[in-house]
Amino acid sequence: MITLGCRLGSHRVIEPKGALPQGAWKLDNTPHAYANEILCTVETLNVDSASFKQISDACGGDPQAIGAHILATVEKRGKQHNPVTGSGGMFVGRVRAIGSALAGRDDVAVGDRIASLVSLTLTPLHLEAVESVDTATGQVRVRGSAVLFESAIYARLPDDLPTDVALAVLDVAGAPAQVRRLARPGATVCVIGADGKSGLLACAQARERVGPTGRVVGIVPSAETPSAALLVEHRYVDHLAVADARDALAVVQLLPEALPEMADVVVNCVNVAGTELASILCCKDEGIVYFFSMATSFTAAALGAEGVGKDVTMMVGNGYAKGHAAVALQTLRDHPAIADYFIARYSRSS
Ligand SMILES: NC(=O)c1ccc[n+]([C@@H]2O[C@H](COP(=O)([O-])OP(=O)(O)OC[C@H]3O[C@@H](n4cnc5c(N)ncnc54)[C@H](OP(=O)(O)O)[C@@H]3O)[C@@H](O)[C@H]2O)c1
Numbered sequence: 001m002i003t004l005g006c007r008l009g010s011h012r013v014i015e016p017k018g019a020l021p022q023g024a025w026k027l028d029n030t031p032h033a034y035a036n037e038i039l040c041t042v043e044t045l046n047v048d049s050a051s052f053k054q055i056s057d058a059c060g061g062d063p064q065a066i067g068a069h070i071l072a073t074v075e076k077r078g079k080q081h082n083p084v085t086g087s088g089g090m091f092v093g094r095v096r097a098i099g100s101a102l103a104g105r106d107d108v109a110v111g112d113r114i115a116s117l118v119s120l121t122l123t124p125l126h127l128e129a130v131e132s133v134d135t136a137t138g139q140v141r142v143r144g145s146a147v148l149f150e151s152a153i154y155a156r157l158p159d160d161l162p163t164d165v166a167l168a169v170l171d172v173a174g175a176p177a178q179v180r181r182l183a184r185p186g187a188t189v190c191v192i193g194a195d196g197k198s199g200l201l202a203c204a205q206a207r208e209r210v211g212p213t214g215r216v217v218g219i220v221p222s223a224e225t226p227s228a229a230l231l232v233e234h235r236y237v238d239h240l241a242v243a244d245a246r247d248a249l250a251v252v253q254l255l256p257e258a259l260p261e262m263a264d265v266v267v268n269c270v271n272v273a274g275t276e277l278a279s280i281l282c283c284k285d286e287g288i289v290y291f292f293s294m295a296t297s298f299t300a301a302a303l304g305a306e307g308v309g310k311d312v313t314m315m316v317g318n319g320y321a322k323g324h325a326a327v328a329l330q331t332l333r334d335h336p337a338i339a340d341y342f343i344a345r346y347s348r349s350s
Contacts, residue, residue, distance in 0.1 A: 002100055005034035009149035012124050014078065021149070022122035027078035029124040031145035035101040038108065038148040040093035042127075044164070045070070045120065045140040046171045047089040049196065049271035050294040051082040052138035058084075067130035070140060074127045080120040087294035088120030089138070091146055092157065092167050102150065113163070115170045116146065117153040117325060137346055139164060155325040162347040166329065169342065172198035173328035175269060175292045176205040177321040182265045182288055183209035190263035190282045192245050193270035194218025194237065195227035197342075198292055201328060202267045203236040204335045217258050219243055219251065219282075227341055234337045245275035252281055268293045268317075276300040283312045292317035 005011035009021040012028045021027055033039035047055070047070070059065035074080055080088050095112045098105070108114065116123060127144035134140070148154060157166050175198035183189050189206035193199045195218070206216045218237040220228045221244055231237045241258040243250050245268075255262065262284040268275060273295040280301070283289050289312050291301060301314050321327075332339045 002035040004036050004101060005149070007036060007150035009122065009151070012147070020122075021079070021124070022119065025077065027124045029074070029078035029126040029147070031126045031147070033097045033099045033147065035099040036150040037099050038095060038102065038152070038154075039097040040091070040114065040146050040148065041096050042091045042093040042125065042142055042144045042146045044092045044167060045080060045089055045142055046091070046167045047080065047120075047138045047140060048087045048171065048294055049138055051085045051087045051089065053271050054082060054085050056135060061135060063133040063135055066133045066135070067140065071127055071130055074125050079123055079125050085294055086121070088123070090116045090118070090120060090167070090171055091123070091125075092163055093146060096145070108154065108156070113157045114154045115157060115167055116148060117155055117170065117173070117320070118148070119319065123147065134348070137164070137168065139167065139346070153320065158329055161329070161332070162343065164346045164348050165332075165342050168197055168346040169201070169328050169332050170325055172201060172292075173324040174317060174319040174321055175267065176201040176331045177324035177327040178290055178292070178315075178318075179205040179265070179267055180209060180327055181321065182290060183214070184264070185209065185211045186213040187264040188215040188217065188259065188261065189265045189267065190217045190219065190259060191267045191269060192219045192275060192279055192282070193268065193293070194231055194240070195220045195225050196269055196271065199269040200227055200231070200236075200338050200341070201331050202269055202292075203231055204331050204338055206267070207236050215239075217241065217263065219245060219254075219258075221245075230337055230341055243278075245270055245278045246272065248277040248281055251278040255282065263287060265290065268296065271295060273297065274300070277304040277308070280305045280310050280312060281308065283310065285311045286313075288313045288315060290315045290317065
């Protein structure tokens with residue numbers, strides 16, 4: 001008999017009944033595929049940066065304690081859904097079984113290595129062990145299984161990039177894809193947290209899109225990182241400003257030099273809380289602030305903009321945009337300096 005689940009995964013929700021998986025507290029993570037599910041053997045989790053930083057801070061940066069923390073969350077919730085940040089990440093694994101109702105799909109086969117493009121906050125995950133935690137990248141080697149629902153999106157891993165590099169890029173694929181849509185020729189784009197994963201890819205897309213008459217400005221907490229140096233050396237930014245984006249007044253003081261006319265588009269790519277107001281203050285009236293960061297507070301953004309009288313359009317950082325995986329991977333291929341940096345930083349032995 002064929003047992004079909006809900007295409008959105010509600011059949012896996014244990015608590016509270018009637019919820020969808022992302023909003024649920026606990027999922028059924030039984031490693032068995034319903035007829036319209038895909039079961040994967042999981043190799044690596046890419047815990048999203050805001051979540052990983054919170055867990056790492058809570059565990060004093062100790063890899064073993066971080067591993068135990070992740071195991072405990074998954075044990076409690078049936079998914080890697082950080083209750084503090086509310087965010088997750090994604091996984092890389094190998095397809096173990098495809099339910100009979102999905103057997104006709106031509107984009108995936110048993111044995112393929114894929115990256116999930118839906119959040120771990122809604123992915124039933126069963127962990128046997130955490131094998132290692134890379135505190136520099138937030139990538140966690142595990143033994144376990146995950147389930148993808150009928151509605152889930154995923155991507156076959158590309159042949160031309162190391163797995164860990166592809167995982168790092170795909171984790172933040174929404175950022176370059178959205179910047180590609182939002183940045184217009186001649187526009188000024190400001191990327192806050194410009195030297196991180198999403199920040200670098202956002203700067204590369206912004207540079208391409210705004211062209212020679214536009215301007216790209218990066219804000220970073222320190223100019224001393226290799227990725228900050230790369231942004232300047234390879235002219236991804238016209239100006240690199242150093243500031244703690246949690247300090248809105250400090251950012252305002254930078255504006256006359258960094259953004260005299262303010263930005264048409266501000267892209268927030270930081271992994272810490274409390275940067276909403278600085279992002280808003282960098283933006284022109286009627287400009288767009290795109291909050292890719294998972295550490296964004298809706299209330300801080302909405303009330304902050306109102307409080308400073310800024311008529312800006314604020315976008316929640318939807319991690320999905322049509323074709324985002326392809327755009328993100330192509331961004332890396334088209335920008336060898338950024339690709340070299342990602343390979344040096346994220347590639348391990350995969
Ligand atoms: N919307 C989505 O679907 C989605 C998907 C994946 C990730 N995310 C979120 O997107 C954000 C960025 O992710 P990522 O992987 O690109 O992170 P990342 O590589 O860790 O980069 C974070 C960046 O923020 C900078 N930063 C930290 N504190 C700062 C401060 N006080 N002021 C200015 N900049 C600061 C960091 O600078 P240093 O490195 O110099 O410290 C770094 O450049 C995170 O919040 C993550 O959770 C969202």
